[in-house]
Amino acid sequence: MLTFLCWLLLCVLCWPLALLALVLWPIVWLISLPFRLIGITFEAIFAFLKALLFLPARILGHKA
Structure with missing residues (x-):
């Protein structure tokens, strides 16, 4: 949602860049x-x- 709002803001302020x-x-x-x-x-x-x-180590039974 935030990405969409940022894109809308970019579209309003600088539409060629958007x-x-x-x-x-x-x-x-x-x-x-x-x-x-x-x-x-x-x-x-x-x-x-x-x-x-x-x-x-796993064969010898060490817990990782």
Whole structure:
């Protein structure tokens, strides 16, 4: 709701900038999508490495 109110305020004060933001937002989202996928991949790799490194402790019964 706050985002919508901020956008309406921008539309009233500076409508060309609001229209530009409305048109460019999908393009920015598409450009950022590969970076999000890379971030998800690295997060999964680090979670796997953490699980692999803590495996001996979990086998021996240490509570993490």
